[in-house]
Amino acid sequence: MSVKNRNNIEDYILESYNKHLKDRKEETIFGSITAYIVDELPEHIDLQSVLKKIENLIPEHLTYSIDAIYIEHLEEFDNRSVNAVYKNSSIYITNFQDDEADMIDDIVHEIAHSAENMFKKQLYADENIQKEFLGKRKRLLDLLRQEGYTEYEAAFNNADYSLAFDTYLHQTVGYPLLRALTQGLFLSPYSVTSLREYFAIGFEEYFIRDEAYLRKVSPQLYEKIELIASY
Ligand SMILES: [Zn+2]
Numbered sequence: 001m002s003v004k005n006r007n008n009i010e011d012y013i014l015e016s017y018n019k020h021l022k023d024r025k026e027e028t029i030f031g032s033i034t035a036y037i038v039d040e041l042p043e044h045i046d047l048q049s050v051l052k053k054i055e056n057l058i059p060e061h062l063t064y065s066i067d068a069i070y071i072e073h074l075e076e077f078d079n080r081s082v083n084a085v086y087k088n089s090s091i092y093i094t095n096f097q098d099d100e101a102d103m104i105d106d107i108v109h110e111i112a113h114s115a116e117n118m119f120k121k122q123l124y125a126d127e128n129i130q131k132e133f134l135g136k137r138k139r140l141l142d143l144l145r146q147e148g149y150t151e152y153e154a155a156f157n158n159a160d161y162s163l164a165f166d167t168y169l170h171q172t173v174g175y176p177l178l179r180a181l182t183q184g185l186f187l188s189p190y191s192v193t194s195l196r197e198y199f200a201i202g203f204e205e206y207f208i209r210d211e212a213y214l215r216k217v218s219p220q221l222y223e224k225i226e227l228i229a230s231y
Contacts, residue, residue: 112203
């Protein structure tokens, strides 16, 4: 083989390799978690830039129990009006995204659920977060009673997720009233839903938004996120 031919072959290989890279619809985060585009994202969303930003926001060790990210609109998203889910050690996230910031929120939220599973003992053994959460729920129950909402009172003392209670908060009470009543008490109406969501919304606040505000509103949660962040 002449040197000239060899170079041509090398050029060819390099060219087809680059073409392969360009065509393939996957990116990675931390070089280890692959993101697969099953359903096309809107053109104005650059997945690589989204993943890069997440790498800069979240310590890598908090993602160790995530195998893959699938950009795919699952049927269950419509049924439960959610955008993403963490299951089977993977994050599934809808391709219907308004902008990169929304997509980052969704992915970080699901990273929170996976990190919560990984660090259950460190987070919950002393029950400080549970006490903080249920104390806030009790305060909210008083506020709702004053507004004439007296259903599901027993559910306020249960930190686990319940579809009936979720629907009650979301549809019967409604998020606008809930938002107004929980100013300075919960970070968002959704964080009232369950202990898991209280944790995940706090995690988002800590890493994406206003760490100092989380410390002010939910000091116990803040302390534990600080702990697992520096593990
Ligand atoms: Zn969640």
